[in-house]
Amino acid sequence: MNTNTVTYKKLHNTALIAPKTSGVYLWRDKDNTILYVGKAKHLKNRLSSYFSGQKDIKTRTLIKHAYSIEYITTSNEYEAFNLENTLIKQHHPKYNISLKDDKSYAVLRITNEEYPRIFKTRQLIQDGSHYYGPFPNSTALTLFIDALHNIYPLRHCKRIKKQKNPCMYYHIEKCCAPCCNKCSAEDYNSIIVEIRSILEDNPAKGIQKLENNMKTAAHELKFEKAARIRNGINALKELRMQNAVVDFNPESRDYIGFARSGMLTSFAIIKMRSGKMVMRDVYRTTTLKDDDELLSEFIRSYYVEKEIIPPRIYVQNTKDREFCEKWLLQEHNIKTHILKVTPRLKNHLRHDASMKMAIFNAQEDIKRRIRERGDIPAMKELQKILNLDSIPKRIEGFDIAHIGGKFPVASLVRFWQGNPDKKHYRYFRLKTTDGIIDDFASMKEAVSRRYTRLLNEQEEMPHLIIIDGGIGHVNAAQGVLDSLKLSIPIVGLAEKDEAIYRPSNSTPLILPRRSDALRLMQRVRDEAHRFANTRNQTLRTKENIVSVFEQLPHVGKKRINLLIEKYVSLHKLIEASVQEIADVLTISHSHAQDILAAAKLLQKQRQKVIKNKIATSTNYAEQLAKLAAKNDGFQNVAEKDI
Numbered sequence: 001m002n003t004n005t006v007t008y009k010k011l012h013n014t015a016l017i018a019p020k021t022s023g024v025y026l027w028r029d030k031d032n033t034i035l036y037v038g039k040a041k042h043l044k045n046r047l048s049s050y051f052s053g054q055k056d057i058k059t060r061t062l063i064k065h066a067y068s069i070e071y072i073t074t075s076n077e078y079e080a081f082n083l084e085n086t087l088i089k090q091h092h093p094k095y096n097i098s099l100k101d102d103k104s105y106a107v108l109r110i111t112n113e114e115y116p117r118i119f120k121t122r123q124l125i126q127d128g129s130h131y132y133g134p135f136p137n138s139t140a141l142t143l144f145i146d147a148l149h150n151i152y153p154l155r156h157c158k159r160i161k162k163q164k165n166p167c168m169y170y171h172i173e174k175c176c177a178p179c180c181n182k183c184s185a186e187d188y189n190s191i192i193v194e195i196r197s198i199l200e201d202n203p204a205k206g207i208q209k210l211e212n213n214m215k216t217a218a219h220e221l222k223f224e225k226a227a228r229i230r231n232g233i234n235a236l237k238e239l240r241m242q243n244a245v246v247d248f249n250p251e252s253r254d255y256i257g258f259a260r261s262g263m264l265t266s267f268a269i270i271k272m273r274s275g276k277m278v279m280r281d282v283y284r285t286t287t288l289k290d291d292d293e294l295l296s297e298f299i300r301s302y303y304v305e306k307e308i309i310p311p312r313i314y315v316q317n318t319k320d321r322e323f324c325e326k327w328l329l330q331e332h333n334i335k336t337h338i339l340k341v342t343p344r345l346k347n348h349l350r351h352d353a354s355m356k357m358a359i360f361n362a363q364e365d366i367k368r369r370i371r372e373r374g375d376i377p378a379m380k381e382l383q384k385i386l387n388l389d390s391i392p393k394r395i396e397g398f399d400i401a402h403i404g405g406k407f408p409v410a411s412l413v414r415f416w417q418g419n420p421d422k423k424h425y426r427y428f429r430l431k432t433t434d435g436i437i438d439d440f441a442s443m444k445e446a447v448s449r450r451y452t453r454l455l456n457e458q459e460e461m462p463h464l465i466i467i468d469g470g471i472g473h474v475n476a477a478q479g480v481l482d483s484l485k486l487s488i489p490i491v492g493l494a495e496k497d498e499a500i501y502r503p504s505n506s507t508p509l510i511l512p513r514r515s516d517a518l519r520l521m522q523r524v525r526d527e528a529h530r531f532a533n534t535r536n537q538t539l540r541t542k543e544n545i546v547s548v549f550e551q552l553p554h555v556g557k558k559r560i561n562l563l564i565e566k567y568v569s570l571h572k573l574i575e576a577s578v579q580e581i582a583d584v585l586t587i588s589h590s591h592a593q594d595i596l597a598a599a600k601l602l603q604k605q606r607q608k609v610i611k612n613k614i615a616t617s618t619n620y621a622e623q624l625a626k627l628a629a630k631n632d633g634f635q636n637v638a639e640k641d642i
Contacts, residue, residue, distance in 0.1 A: 015047035056514030147232015257358030268361035296320035375418020378520035392464035397524040399468035401532035410446030411532035
């Protein structure tokens with residue numbers, strides 16, 4: 001029996017003999033360092049849950065690094081809540097929430113100096129400077145600051161050194177040269193007051209001033225300057241749109257949203273004061289907490305200063321709400337209401353908009369974190385689960401989209417290091433299944449065309465293929481790969497139950513919902529689905545459908561629009577009754593009969609064309625195999641040959 005098995009059994013036994021009371025439990029590693037602190041209403045049940053059922057990635061990580069579990073019983077759950085908080089603050093466990101302020105958003109800084117400077121920064125220094133932001137669009141902020149420097153003679157140098165002769169910026173009218181006493185502090189600060197007014201109080205007035213300067217520059221034939229000011233105007237409009245949230249509710253309140261991916265967790269806080277958003281901030285952490293326990297631990301970690309606690313805090317869920325309110329009252333002597341945004345809440349829509357903004361910011365930060373690091377945990381888990389030879393850094397996903405067999409397209413998306421690689425996205429306008437519903441044949445054609453081309457051009461193959469579909473789709477694609485003599489791992493992800501199918505194996509693999517591997521596969525599948533549907537919608541535009549309905553008798557432009565709105569396709573029109581068509585178009589019964597008869601005849605003609613297509617292209621994979629043998633491999637096989 002190896003060491004890992006012995007340790008696992010020891011941990012499990014500790015859980016089984018734990019008392020059935022409330023308390024706090026501590027996971028420790030071999031060096032006796034505390035890895036994680038949690039609280040429980042029922043210690044035995046909570047600890048046993050770590051060893052039952054399918055375990056997600058965060059639980060497996062904790063068990064892998066743990067060596068022992070100890071627990072401290074308490075008389076009630078609130079006492080456990082307080083003790084957990086004390087132990088976390090004392091020991092700073094690795095897998096509990098340890099907040100890190102995300103400074104990735106840029107802010108505009110106006111320094112606290114006699115002659116203030118204005119510049120972009122990501123670091124906040126509490127020296128009396130004024131900060132505006134944060135602004136997610138750093139480029140827009142840069143353009144706006146450039147526009148300010150083009151209009152106002154602002155200081156550029158970091159330190160003012162008194163000198164006799166001014167620098168170049170003075171001569172090109174971009175600085176008033178306070179270093180040479182060319183302007184007084186009073187005059188200079190009147191400019192700063194005007195800029196602060198643009199940022200704080202009257203953006204419309206500021207935009208008007210910028211537009212006047214742009215027109216003046218253009219009139220003086222200074223077109224480059226005019227263009228820079230124009231860019232600044234656009235940037236200011238975008239910055240105001242991003243950062244100005246006003247709801248005219250004077251109540252001070254915070255909105256806390258969170259998002260997570262595996263152990264990665266991001267919190268976003270929207271602070272509303274006097275009806276305006278005064279701060280939007282994001283905090284990053286890694287934690288093993290369940291979703292319903294996250295907010296209580298965050299509240300205890302974040303609200304450590306009495307001055308920042310508002311009368312109301314709005315959250316995504318209210319587990320431990322009473323404990324948190326009681327803790328804030330005991331710790332800081334502040335009575336705060338913690339509320340969940342629900343339709344029953346007064347002024348629900350107003351609160352819902354701010355709550356959604358907080359959640360959206362947290363979700364965006366999670367996406368950014370995954371992009372920054374690459375989705376390594378998910379790829380490693382995929383490698384282990386699917387028994388791959390290497391980490392699947394290059395993943396390609398396929399999906400089929402059509403409407404009743406009409407305008408069938410296949411999408412191909414590529415992910416590199418767990419993130420979308422959009423320059424390698426492709427779509428296929430399917431030829432062999434136009435007008436018929438056969439997703440398996442469609443998948444064969446798409447996979448054939450894709451990997452025939454890669455073989456011809458000697459391009460790199462993916463490490464893994466993910467099909468949006470079940471066992472039938474996977475087997476269809478695997479048949480093509482076999483014909484091409486390619487050994488690329490392939491799986492299908494069926495939307496129902498998120499089941500994973502492998503070739504020639506009808507028993508699906510079901511992963512825990514929190515699995516990083518499943519999350520990555522879902523991202524690939526969903527992106528392929530989105531890309532396919534986008535292309536299909538483009539193809540089935542109004543013009544494509546109009547061309548069919550135009551061939552029907554007694555139908556003009558207005559009636560074509562009515563048919564499109566009601567039936568969308570010729571196939572659905574044929575299924576309608578004569579009376580229904582007469583009612584929809586407000587026409588006589590005989591005219592409706594003529595339209596229905598003509599539609600059926602037109603459909604037969606279209607089906608005949610489709611049958612001819614199928615007859616001339618029987619089996620895509622067989623044709624590929626024949627061409628391969630004929631051309632000594634695939635060096636000379638091109639898509640046009642098929």
